[in-house]
Amino acid sequence: MKFRVERDILAEAVSWTARSLSPRPPVPVLSGLLLKAEAGTVSLASFDYEISARLEIPADIAEEGTILVSGRLLADICRSLPSAPVDIQTDGSKVILSCRSSRFNLATMPVADYPELPPLPDISGTVSGDAFAQAVSQVIIAASKDDTLPILTGVKMEIEDDLITLLATDRYRLALREVHWRPNVPGLSASALVKAKTLNEVAKTLGGSGDLNIALSANSELIGFESGGRRTTSLLVDGDYPKIRSLFPDNTPIHASVETSALAEAVRRVSLVAERNTPVRLAFTDGQLNLDAGTGEDAQASEALEAALVGEEITVAFNPHYLSEGLNAFDSKFVRFSFTSAPKPAMMTAQAELEGNNEDDYRYLVMPVRLPSQ
Numbered sequence: 001m002k003f004r005v006e007r008d009i010l011a012e013a014v015s016w017t018a019r020s021l022s023p024r025p026p027v028p029v030l031s032g033l034l035l036k037a038e039a040g041t042v043s044l045a046s047f048d049y050e051i052s053a054r055l056e057i058p059a060d061i062a063e064e065g066t067i068l069v070s071g072r073l074l075a076d077i078c079r080s081l082p083s084a085p086v087d088i089q090t091d092g093s094k095v096i097l098s099c100r101s102s103r104f105n106l107a108t109m110p111v112a113d114y115p116e117l118p119p120l121p122d123i124s125g126t127v128s129g130d131a132f133a134q135a136v137s138q139v140i141i142a143a144s145k146d147d148t149l150p151i152l153t154g155v156k157m158e159i160e161d162d163l164i165t166l167l168a169t170d171r172y173r174l175a176l177r178e179v180h181w182r183p184n185v186p187g188l189s190a191s192a193l194v195k196a197k198t199l200n201e202v203a204k205t206l207g208g209s210g211d212l213n214i215a216l217s218a219n220s221e222l223i224g225f226e227s228g229g230r231r232t233t234s235l236l237v238d239g240d241y242p243k244i245r246s247l248f249p250d251n252t253p254i255h256a257s258v259e260t261s262a263l264a265e266a267v268r269r270v271s272l273v274a275e276r277n278t279p280v281r282l283a284f285t286d287g288q289l290n291l292d293a294g295t296g297e298d299a300q301a302s303e304a305l306e307a308a309l310v311g312e313e314i315t316v317a318f319n320p321h322y323l324s325e326g327l328n329a330f331d332s333k334f335v336r337f338s339f340t341s342a343p344k345p346a347m348m349t350a351q352a353e354l355e356g357n358n359e360d361d362y363r364y365l366v367m368p369v370r371l372p373s374q
Contacts, residue, residue: 001065
């Protein structure tokens with residue numbers, strides 16, 4: 001094999017493909033990237049039995065062929081090269097990579113031992129990459145990071161016709177986000193449980209390439225994403241996801257609206273005195289929100305903000321980290337807190353004006369910390 005490719009193109013392609021490599025591969029060959037040169041392109045692929053990634057880049061092919069080399073080493077080398085064309089060729093069991101005066105000899109791994117990548121399932125539909133990326137970023141904050149509960153480390157995708165609903169929970173907060181898409185089959189009804197980490201990588205690396213194709217396998221074991229000539233597949237998380245949709249309240253007689261950025265900053269300041277696992281208290285009264293943290297002999301802090309309240313006055317307390325993450329997920333001018341009663345969970349939604357209507361395509365439900373008087 002022998003080919004020449006632009007350094008920036010190669011470095012970006014190797015970096016993206018190597019993202020899917022497992023830090024502890026089940027077998028040594030899965031630490032490698034598979035490079036195949038043919039017909040004016042070089043394809044790069046990675047696979048760890050769970051996630052696969054594949055893309056093609058243009059190259060000047062002098063001699064076709066296939067090699068398997070250490071993915072992380074190749075990524076490190078490509079990032080360090082000067083901005084100039086890169087020549088890659090095989091020499092027996094070695095690969096020679098040269099760029100200007102830089103030259104690297106790399107060992108190859110047996111291509112025959114590399115497993116076949118799963119094919120991308122048939123495309124189920126298309127969604128705006130930017131809209132999907134935003135939806136994913138808003139939902140994954142609520143996904144669990146505890147690997148002892150693998151089901152909760154996933155994001156549930158529920159598809160009904162032209163609407164995708166993303167759901168996540170770690171038992172202390174819940175997130176729901178709806179995004180419209182264009183299904184290839186009208187009336188499509190399907191669901192998939194995807195690892196939050198995988199979905200986050202897809203959103204970050206494929207979301208900015210225009211439309212994103214989503215492919216669901218008929219046996220509901222695999223999901224695929226494709227955009228800008230890049231494609232990735234992932235096994236779905238196995239198990240029954242809890243029915244969290246019903247936990248979002250339909251009727252909330254108490255609700256209060258506050259400026260999002262002002263509240264986020266106030267929570268950040270006030271929580272500086274909140275020791276580990278100590279809550280920030282929010283007291284909603286007519287026209288005002290009072291925040292405070294800290295008790296007794298310890299450091300204390302308080303702050304007051306303008307708020308619009310409908311219903312009875314209410315005081316609640318939240319984990320400051322969960323509250324901050326929720327607030328930072330909103331890009332609306334105002335955020336609405338909706339309650340059934342205290343100390344029930346608070347549902348946060350977006351609101352364009354202080355006393356306007358809320359938008360419920362994104363809902364973030366955060367569990368309160370019970371106060372001594374409640």
